[in-house]
Amino acid sequence: MTSAIDGIQLTARNVDLPTLGGILERQQARKFDAVVPASRVSAIHGNLHVSGARTTLSLDGVTTSDQIFRPSDICDGGISEKLGIPRQYLRKMREQAVDLYDANVNGWLLRAEDKKYLLRGFTSDDDGEIGIGRALLSDGYRIIDNLDGLTALLRGLRDSGMKVTVSCDLSERRMIVRVHSEEIRSLAPALLSNYRSPFTGKTGADNPVVFAGFVFTNGETGGGAHTFTPQIKIQVCNNGMTLTRDALRAVHLGARMDEGIIRWGEDTKKANLDLVSKQARDAVRTFLDVKFVEKKIIEIEEKAGRKVSKPKETIEFVTSTLRFTEAEREAIFEHFIIGGDLTAGGVMHAVTSVAQTLPDPDAAYDMESVGIRAMELAATA
Helix, strand or coil: EEEEEEEEEEEEECCCCCHHHHHHHHHHHHHHEEEHHHHHEEEECCCEEEEEEEEEECEEEEEEEEEEEEEHHHHHHHHHHCCCCHHHHHHHHHHHHHHHHHHHHHHHHHCCCCCCCEEEEEECCCCCCCCCEEEEECEEEEEEHHHHHCCCCHHHHHHHHHCCCEEEEEECCEEEEEEEEEEEECCCCCHHCCCEEECCCEECCCEEEEEEEEEECCCCCCCCCEEEEEEEEECCCEEEECCHHCCCEEEECCCCCCECCCCCHHHHHHHHHHHHHHHHHHHHHHHCHHHHHHHHHHHHHHHHHCCCCCHHHHHHHHHHHHHCCHHHHCCCHHHHHCCCCEHHHHHHHHHHHHHHHHCCCCHHHHHCCHHHHEEEEEEEE
């Protein structure tokens, strides 16, 4: 699954490394990053105009003009946060009264004239056309681009010498790279003995194998961090049990940046590459380890075996607590019944299997990430 706007592919689901790399390279060529004072930004017809940010070379010399961006929902979220405009009100104005959107944004930009922001965008393929406003961030936000993050991750994996399998997602919020090694495996018979894959019908009793792995995520539009989170992959169904409490997280904070369009030097890129590469090697050493997997399986099994005596009520409690949609609740209940494991562990399996079916990368990531939390809630229901 992919999604594109103005010729820029923004999302991808379940793609391989070469495909993701190609998307990121094409995005890189269209990126616009600038630290701008509030006084140089204005809203006109719902678009952000950055005065003097566009340069044109002609026989008459160099002229400057506005660079124009249509804000994404994420960018509008940044505008809401930075200017103190309630998010729902900003969304309503964009949808129903764009003149009020302009008036409110411009009014609060005027009162913030002494502040600077980092504006991230994609320029249009067509000269002079409107681009995409990706995010409005603090001028102290340290950027680690997805392409650099992916390059560094692969370097760290290569340096580790570990043979791994990789699958990738991309959204406007984050890049998600799932890594697992079939060389690092263990058995989880107690966790899988009653489970049947809703995809293939194969049973965990016949194949209780699990693999060690982790999930690497990186955010370019304000997620605030890149993370390495351990994940145990179940062979029989490809479900991923994500161990969020053991994540390695690095917040994207740095020194305040000077005003102007940002041109990243090779020393900055090298520093980012070195940082992520070292963290990738640490993740491999820590998470791709049989003892680590065996320890975590024991911890999971302590709660996974709790019987679910009232499936409908339990699924309702779990899904409402985790704020899933009605459609997601119905899908989880269906997978729970098909899976045949009427335990708290079966609830976890249902959540993580449904996550695989979701077309939206963020929704799939968010659901997969709370699989163990769903099990814990089911164990107490």
